Amino acid sequence: MADAESKKLNARGALVWRKMSLEKMQAIAEAYPPKEEIDLEGPADLFTTLPEDGIVMSRVSNDSRILPRQVLFYRDYIKRTFSQLISTQDFATSRPMELITPSADAPPTPSWHCISEQEVLAFLQTDEGGLSGQQVAVLRAKWGANRLPEGKEKKLWQIVLNQFLNPLIYLLLIAAVLAWLIGERVDSYFIFGVLAFNAVVGTFQEWRAEKSARALQKFMRTMVQVHRDGHWQAVDSTELVPGDIVKLEAGQKIAADLRILEGRELTANESLLTGESTPVHKKVARDLPADLVLADRENMLHAGSELEAGSGMAVVVSTGMQTALGNIAEALSTEDVSRPPLILRMERFSNRLMLFTVVLMAVLSIYLYLQGHSAVSIFMLVVALAVAAVPEGLPVAVTVALAAGMHRMARKNVIVRQMPAAEGLGACSMIFSDKTGTMTQNKLVVQAVRLADGEQFTLGEKPLSPRARIALWRAGAVAALCNETSDDGDELAGDSVDIAFIHFARTVGVRQKKLLHHFASLSLIPFDARRRYAASFHKFHDRTLAAVKGAPEALAPLCRGDTSGWLAEAERMAADGYRVLALAGGEVQYTDETFLRDLEFIGLVGLIDPVRPEVPAAVARCKEAGVKVCMITGDHPATALAICREIGLASDISEVVTGREIAALAENPEALRAKVREARVFARVEPLQKRQIIQAAMAEGHFVAVTGDGVNDAPALKDANIGVAMGKGGTDMARNAADLIITDDNFASIVDGIEEGRVAYSNVRKLIYLLITTGLGEIVLVLLSLAMGLPLPLTAIQLLWLNLVSNGIQDVALAIEKGEPGLMSRPPRPASEGIFNRRMIRQITVHGLYIGAAACGVFWFSLTHLGLTEFDARNLTLLVMIMFENAHVFNARSETRSVFRIPFSANWWVIGAVFATQALHTTAMHIPLAQQILDIGPVSPATWFELLGMALGLILLNEIFKLIYRRE
Numbered sequence: 001m002a003d004a005e006s007k008k009l010n011a012r013g014a015l016v017w018r019k020m021s022l023e024k025m026q027a028i029a030e031a032y033p034p035k036e037e038i039d040l041e042g043p044a045d046l047f048t049t050l051p052e053d054g055i056v057m058s059r060v061s062n063d064s065r066i067l068p069r070q071v072l073f074y075r076d077y078i079k080r081t082f083s084q085l086i087s088t089q090d091f092a093t094s095r096p097m098e099l100i101t102p103s104a105d106a107p108p109t110p111s112w113h114c115i116s117e118q119e120v121l122a123f124l125q126t127d128e129g130g131l132s133g134q135q136v137a138v139l140r141a142k143w144g145a146n147r148l149p150e151g152k153e154k155k156l157w158q159i160v161l162n163q164f165l166n167p168l169i170y171l172l173l174i175a176a177v178l179a180w181l182i183g184e185r186v187d188s189y190f191i192f193g194v195l196a197f198n199a200v201v202g203t204f205q206e207w208r209a210e211k212s213a214r215a216l217q218k219f220m221r222t223m224v225q226v227h228r229d230g231h232w233q234a235v236d237s238t239e240l241v242p243g244d245i246v247k248l249e250a251g252q253k254i255a256a257d258l259r260i261l262e263g264r265e266l267t268a269n270e271s272l273l274t275g276e277s278t279p280v281h282k283k284v285a286r287d288l289p290a291d292l293v294l295a296d297r298e299n300m301l302h303a304g305s306e307l308e309a310g311s312g313m314a315v316v317v318s319t320g321m322q323t324a325l326g327n328i329a330e331a332l333s334t335e336d337v338s339r340p341p342l343i344l345r346m347e348r349f350s351n352r353l354m355l356f357t358v359v360l361m362a363v364l365s366i367y368l369y370l371q372g373h374s375a376v377s378i379f380m381l382v383v384a385l386a387v388a389a390v391p392e393g394l395p396v397a398v399t400v401a402l403a404a405g406m407h408r409m410a411r412k413n414v415i416v417r418q419m420p421a422a423e424g425l426g427a428c429s430m431i432f433s434d435k436t437g438t439m440t441q442n443k444l445v446v447q448a449v450r451l452a453d454g455e456q457f458t459l460g461e462k463p464l465s466p467r468a469r470i471a472l473w474r475a476g477a478v479a480a481l482c483n484e485t486s487d488d489g490d491e492l493a494g495d496s497v498d499i500a501f502i503h504f505a506r507t508v509g510v511r512q513k514k515l516l517h518h519f520a521s522l523s524l525i526p527f528d529a530r531r532r533y534a535a536s537f538h539k540f541h542d543r544t545l546a547a548v549k550g551a552p553e554a555l556a557p558l559c560r561g562d563t564s565g566w567l568a569e570a571e572r573m574a575a576d577g578y579r580v581l582a583l584a585g586g587e588v589q590y591t592d593e594t595f596l597r598d599l600e601f602i603g604l605v606g607l608i609d610p611v612r613p614e615v616p617a618a619v620a621r622c623k624e625a626g627v628k629v630c631m632i633t634g635d636h637p638a639t640a641l642a643i644c645r646e647i648g649l650a651s652d653i654s655e656v657v658t659g660r661e662i663a664a665l666a667e668n669p670e671a672l673r674a675k676v677r678e679a680r681v682f683a684r685v686e687p688l689q690k691r692q693i694i695q696a697a698m699a700e701g702h703f704v705a706v707t708g709d710g711v712n713d714a715p716a717l718k719d720a721n722i723g724v725a726m727g728k729g730g731t732d733m734a735r736n737a738a739d740l741i742i743t744d745d746n747f748a749s750i751v752d753g754i755e756e757g758r759v760a761y762s763n764v765r766k767l768i769y770l771l772i773t774t775g776l777g778e779i780v781l782v783l784l785s786l787a788m789g790l791p792l793p794l795t796a797i798q799l800l801w802l803n804l805v806s807n808g809i810q811d812v813a814l815a816i817e818k819g820e821p822g823l824m825s826r827p828p829r830p831a832s833e834g835i836f837n838r839r840m841i842r843q844i845t846v847h848g849l850y851i852g853a854a855a856c857g858v859f860w861f862s863l864t865h866l867g868l869t870e871f872d873a874r875n876l877t878l879l880v881m882i883m884f885e886n887a888h889v890f891n892a893r894s895e896t897r898s899v900f901r902i903p904f905s906a907n908w909w910v911i912g913a914v915f916a917t918q919a920l921h922t923t924a925m926h927i928p929l930a931q932q933i934l935d936i937g938p939v940s941p942a943t944w945f946e947l948l949g950m951a952l953g954l955i956l957l958n959e960i961f962k963l964i965y966r967r968e
Helices: 002-006 022-031 075-087 117-123 133-143 156-162 167-181 185-215 324-332 341-370 375-389 394-411 421-427 466-471 473-481 496-507 512-518 552-558 564-575 615-624 637-647 659-664 669-678 687-699 711-719 732-737 747-787 796-815 838-864 870-891 908-925 928-934 941-967
Strands: 015-017 037-039 046-048 055-060 071-073 223-228 231-236 245-249 257-269 280-282 306-318 414-416 430-434 445-451 456-458 520-525 533-540 543-550 579-587 600-608 628-632 656-658 681-683 704-708 722-726 740-742
Touching: 117 257, 117 306, 156 185, 245 257, 324 711, 341 375, 341 747, 375 747, 375 796, 394 414, 394 421, 394 747, 394 796, 414 747, 421 722, 421 747, 430 687, 430 747, 445 473, 445 496, 445 564, 466 473, 473 496, 473 512, 473 543, 473 579, 473 600, 496 600, 512 520, 533 552, 543 552, 552 564, 552 579, 564 579, 564 600, 615 628, 615 637, 615 747, 628 637, 637 656, 637 681, 656 659, 659 669, 659 681, 659 687, 669 687, 681 687, 687 704, 687 711, 704 711, 704 747, 711 722, 711 732, 722 732, 740 747, 747 796, 747 838, 747 870, 796 870, 796 908, 796 928, 838 870, 838 941, 870 908, 870 941, 908 928
Parallel strands: 015 055, 430 628, 430 704, 628 681, 656 681, 704 722, 722 740
Antiparallel strands: 055 071, 223 231, 223 245, 245 306, 257 280, 257 306, 414 740, 445 456, 445 600, 520 533, 533 543, 543 579, 579 600
């Protein structure tokens, strides 16, 4: 019989008969390799090792009946654990154990929620007396401190080095070395100074962003009551080890994964871990299914949650990275390979510009060499072209533009951790938002009341009328009396439902303390998950009264009359997303639950986590901006849909997808993408499913932003293109995983951030348009002069002065330009879109040719018709180029609007920058040292105005372009 029964076992399993000695079993486990089957003492003693991943053993009783039990072990842990398991009395009598295959560095771990308390204690080699100090020391040495690894902090030297990782910087370094080699030491020093200045500015901004983000992080350590060495003692939560017996108390932050051994009215807030806003009841329970989601494991408390009410005792089953929290942390440990769109665009732009410049320099060098020019003259030309082609002020200008965006975002409660994310948020086409604490206020309030007579009231929309307050007084009285929270002032502590009931009582004019003067409290039956109601007993004259609250179906048997009508109403309220509780009261004989009968039904109360008042308008702005908003939550679908209806996000149940549906589509990426494409609400979703949703949206081509505040949000925050964490109510793990942090936990700030991100990108485009146009003009000037047989029109140091001093001052002013009207009415730009479009390329080409040709004309005319020296001709050419840049900065203020329709008051810094540029250059013309370094000198006012008139022609040309564009 035993031989036949053995065939029914799992094919990967094996039998270990009771008569086999423990030593023999250990020897077999160590001696025989995987997949090898041996016959020990006949068919009754069979042992089979598993392929690589462990050994399955099944125990058989003396009468040869095979017990329905299989336990998965790792070979390395057999000696340590098997003896304890064999000696456990209850091991042979309880139901089958469901299994979780362990990772390579952890012992075999059962599903803690679906086995008995005795089996948990046996597996952990502990009992209700706790561990000894010696055991704790061994376990701590093995498992380490009960903490998660902290996020990597970027070093200062890494930030500095990042400022030089750019192809354009490489080109300038080459130019600086060439200038040094040919003896132009001043030019070389100037270029090196420019690079150092860029690095200092970029490093300062990025380092400040890192410091701002770290300033929000708070390392929270709690003290826990642990039973060790025969007595209770307070220890730091980081010192907990598996097997510790801990005391549970209301208000306690759970620091490890616990299995409940004893519990009295336990209620936990798991919103930061599961996303479910409603507190959940916990209890001692067994026979739970193995496939329960974390939110439904009522006999477990998980690290990251908080015990709101009740007391009890539990055993630590997992610490550190082995906790559910640790699984999420492990998902965050992978390197983030996604890159902000601006970085990608700037890299493409830099690579193409470098390639163009290198090819141009190579072709010209070969041509000039064949023409017989000296190596020194060729090097001077190469250096000049490199300086002309590379927009030296661009790194600083982009840094200033992003820093200005970061500053504006900070004023709107958005802290940017990585500078490119300031622009990246503006590119997002899809936002996945957590519900609890992000779109809602993460607190329960009474919003709807249905009285026994059918009258209905909605609270919060406007003040209650005197008649309504009278009608609701009895409901408020029951809510205040059957309550474990004391109405002692503004700061209320206790169960979230009790707090909501105190506020409800206040709203209808009931004060708990005053009420208790007339209805003296006798006793209280606290809420129990089995009863599903709570009751309080009070003395009123010579009568004993009961006030009861609880689940409608639990109170129905206690109330007189027909209850079917209000039970149906309770179902309708639940379908609207309310958490529904019933209120009842009446006279009783004794203060005991067995005498709770023939009560009067008073009414139904609908509680809800209210929407933040600013969220509906924020969602509407997202829709106008072409940004799709979706909600991801661990809450019930009906609750999520009710919230989405209120904020205008979704209206029909067909727009809701549940975690079960996501799980069913895990092996069908196309179907999952189709679901994500159509859905607006994702309910009962687990952290790993949230990642699948985000990845499906990104596969659809969306640039995704994810908001959230809890630990459960952290993996999705890291995976998304832009992660947005809450700074006030959020967790350290969520903030570390995010790119942006919202300091006021306000979803509306996300929309402000999107707008500021679009402004930042628009300003970067304006900067590049200005710099590339004037850079092209410089290249055209040099090449035309070369083609006409003229000397070099500007020296390398003059080109640097032009790019850094003239354009450099104007860049900073342009970088803080305010947003143009209609930015939030445009659809989001594709992440793959380049910086330049056809219209901008046409404008750059025409304006660059005009600038280069006109400046070359000035240089040629000065030499050939005015008879000026090369020094004076270069002096005039440099001045007219500065004026062209002064004129073009006004053109760059808007891509479409006329210069004459943009008020100067919109950005006085631009006006100031133009005057500062002219004042600085004019001053340099009259200072001997500057004259010597820059090869410049004073000019007459008449000449100055003549050149200004030529520069203003650039504005006229740009106005013609904009007029044509607007007509198109």
